Amino acid sequence: MRIFSKGFNFSQDGPGNRLVYHLSGCNMRCPWCSNPEGMEKQAGKDYSVQQIVEECVSAKPLFFSGGGVTFTGGEATLQKTELFEVLKELKNNDIHVAIETNGTAKYLSELEEYIDYIIMDFKHYDDKEHLKWTGVPIDTVKENYERRCNLGRAQHIRIPLINGVNAKNPEKFAEYFAKFDTKNTVFEFLPYHEYGKDKWKTPYQIKNGFVDKKTIDEFNKIFKENNLVLVKT
Numbered sequence: 702m703r704i705f706s707k708g709f710n711f712s713q714d715g716p717g718n719r720l721v722y723h724l725s726g727c728n729m730r731c732p733w734c735s736n737p738e739g740m741e742k743q744a745g746k747d748y749s750v751q752q753i754v755e756e757c758v759s760a761k762p763l764f765f766s767g768g769g770v771t772f773t774g775g776e777a778t779l780q781k782t783e784l785f786e787v788l789k790e791l792k793n794n795d796i797h798v799a800i801e802t803n804g805t806a807k808y809l810s811e812l813e814e815y816i817d818y819i820i821m822d823f824k825h826y827d828d829k830e831h832l833k834w835t836g837v838p839i840d841t842v843k844e845n846y847e848r849r850c851n852l853g854r855a856q857h858i859r860i861p862l863i864n865g866v867n868a869k870n871p872e873k874f875a876e877y878f879a880k881f882d883t884k885n886t887v888f889e890f891l892p893y894h895e896y897g898k899d900k901w902k903t904p905y906q907i908k909n910g911f912v913d914k915k916t917i918d919e920f921n922k923i924f925k926e927n928n929l930v931l932v933k934t
């Protein structure tokens with residue numbers, strides 16, 4: 702498994718205290734990405750499945766407050782074979798596993814058997830805009846969202862809010878999400894930040910990406926009006 706970064710955080714990438722692995726490589730090219738150093742699949746270094754599993758098992762006493770292990774990226778699902786092996790072993794060891802994904806894996810449903818908590822990004826409701834900003838069509842993201850809604854499976858949808866990209870028309874986002882059964886879905890807005898800006902080796906493309914409080918309030922209001930549950934308001 703190729704990993705470019707790992708470490709603990711609390712309640713940022715799933716519940717409780719978590720050991721978070723950033724897997725190398727991403728199929729999207731979001732110009733606001735805060736981990737551009739991990740976009741290429743050769744970034745970082747290789748770890749064997751056994752190394753990862755042993756590290757996770759020995760860290761078990763630190764998984765307090767419902768914590769565990771999170772796989773993110775880059776896009777963690779791109780390393781499907783290794784991820785499968787690790788997930789199975791962590792399940793055997795009764796370790797809570799979360800995954801943070803951009804939602805583009807057609808085989809996400811196959812991985813889900815071994816995953817306790819899914820965080821899925823949703824960057825734009827509009828297909829053309831999604832393709833323009835990320836380089837990838839949104840079809841599979843929508844398929845995964847809709848499938849999980851239809852099955853009543855829990856999911857945590859994260860929407861980055863970026864001025865000039867997607868931070869307008871909250872009713873269009875809400876209209877799409879609310880078409881499906883969201884009783885086990887929670888939503889979270891991630892207002893634009895520039896924590897990763899200095900890591901870009903090519904000129905940074907986002908200008909004036911910050912969103913103001915009024916915009917965030919409006920998104921919160923429209924989502925609440927559509928009975929969409931927010932984890933942070």
Ligand code: SF4
Pocket residue numbers: 727728729730731733734735736737740774775776803
């Ligand atoms: S999907 Fe995530 S990791 Fe991939 S480029 Fe976009 S922000 Fe970066």
